[in-house]
Amino acid sequence: MSLNENEVFEVQIYTRKYQIGTCFTCQKCLYCGKDLSFVNCHCNKNEKPAKNNRTAKVRGYRGLCYDANNSQPFLKEFMNKSNLKFGYEVNLETSFYCSLCTACNSKISRENNKFEKEIKKEKNGTKSDIFSEESGTLIVVNPVTELQLRISIKNGKEVLPSILVNWSFDDIKYIDFSTKVEQLVSEHIGLTFNSEYFLAYKGNSEVGAGTLLDNEITFEEFLKDFQRYISNKKKVMIIVTMKDKKKNKKKREYKDDNLENTASEETEEEIPKPKSVKTKKKGSATNRIPKESKLDEKEKMIGEIMMQLKDKYVCNLHNHKHCFVKDGRHLFLSNVSFSMWAQDIFKNNTDFETPPNHAIFSMLHSVKPTSCNSSNLNSNENSSLPILNIIQNYISEAPSINEFLEELDRKYGANKFTCYLQKFEEEEIRVNQLFRLSDAEYNFIGISKIGIRQTLRDESKKFV
Template identity: 30%
Template sequence: MHQYVVKLTGDKEIMHSDYLVSYKPEKVGGVETQLIDAQDYKKFLLDYKKLLDKKKNIVILVSLKKKKQKRKEISDSEESNDEEVSVHKRKNAVPKVDDFSAILQQEGLIIHELREQYKCNQHGASCFVDDERHIKLTAMHFQCWAKEIIRGTTDNTQVPNLPIFSRSNSVKEKPKVSTPMVSNSDHNTAPIFFAFPSQMIQSFAQNPTTSSLPNNVLSFSRQQPVPSLDEFFDELSSKNGELLRFKSTFEDEQITVDQICDLTDAEFDQLGINKIGWRKAFRAAAQRYHQ
């Protein structure tokens, strides 16, 4: 903003205190909003984005103060008069169109380079990444960034110190963690692994019979015949008698013993088995018959 005022006035020594800046939407009546402090500029950026989204223009008014404050003492009154005349001429000077064209061309070139530099394949847009946080860059971001680069306050590797570039507007990306594929048929059981000593493996290779394996492994490997519901509930009721009342429910739903381990918590709820201890008891008793 200040750079445009310098171009308009032709006075490279002009300061912010020498003029007032205000704005309002184009073709809208009412009083202009003055830009005085950082909060005003923050509101200006928000209003500008809203108007830009609606494809409307905004009018920025620059009012020079009547008398420019002197920045050094001049003892000679004649020099003071010459300075006032010079300032008056500069205030009424009309800027050249070529100057604005060059600035706009420079902004456009910088914006194009920034868009190419900060393409984000992850979001399919432009992002500035800072400590794994992605700040999505809009047209307003690029325009503000290009202006600050022209002013010399930043470069193409560091975003300007403006509220629009705040980290609060960024998104922290979570690291992608590969999850193992688990069968949906039985998500309540875990795979079981056995470690055999090398001597046992060698002995088994020489004599591939079941006699060299421990008895507990043989008993585990042999599939036990699936009992009937009557036999299953008789054995189960010896440990927990209150579970016997669900026998008729299993018979009505035609559930076999080897299917009990495949039942989900939701299906147990439908059967009326809504206590965790009951579910664990059923699954533990049916585990040995599960294929």
């Protein structure tokens, strides 16, 4: 037997009194999950549903305290229809407690959210002329004439408290806004121009640096975002970040110092100048090697003592590094160690055989070599001559720098090494000092090729 779509069938729904164990709007049993509109079940529906008395078919429910005076229109209509449909004969003018299944509860929540959004749109409205490209329609709204802002000024590490402003404009433009900000900043930190800081904006509750505000285009976007913030009851913050002047100042000072140094070097031999008393800033380092002519007597003497100490404590066991040997243990010596030792010798606090009483000279930092040559272990015990005698011995044993370079030219190629003779003579560098020169010192002399440097170091070791 086929059914005709035009035929209407009537279905009778049994009326009954409302029970707390059923859904008020669909008559679903909240214990077994059956639809009680057409069938009945044997559950105790007068008992309030709970986790312990429900089956797995009913995962959850919601208790509703209905009050007609505080309910949305949809909920009122939905409750009235259910009351008439199932014949509850409940007085909905008074508040009462009922139960809802999850499906009915979700339906009521969705309708309530739609109703609240429509009310919010009616309250907020629109406040500017905005053309919608998607719909192709023009929405007529009021232009912005008043700006309520919080302005924060950041001057280096110092952050001033936020400033509340309320500015009114007849026809708001970027140049007028920029002038207002410039006047405000000048009032708080002194005379300041708009080229000396950055402007950015963001919501008061947002994190991050914000959006840059530096021209007409970004200002138009700012006005649109301002309307959006205000419509959502949010406050807008303008961030003024001062530019760092120290970097530019350091660059200018560095250039001026370089110009002064080059000018003084050119006129040093022609016009003698008195020593200038300038305090060096912390962290400022020069890559220049000081000339011997610029050192005072004390510095020259300490330098000679350091050279003597370095020549005395060369260690053949550790690739010609410097070690102080005691009881078969080797203590590595750095440039700092030699400088401290030389200063103590100059002050007559110690001698060439005894290191200063300082933590860096503690033998706790020493190491014991695995293989040791007795002659190498006692190499630092055979020299007690004065400084001048030992320097003369070195000069007599090692060739002159001119002879040394000419020999290298004959061995490796003409004019490969003698081209640097003038520089070596100007800096008063001896042959037995070549292997100790650093890469920075070789660069200063003008020797940039790695092979030339290594050849000079290897050949000069023969005369140490």
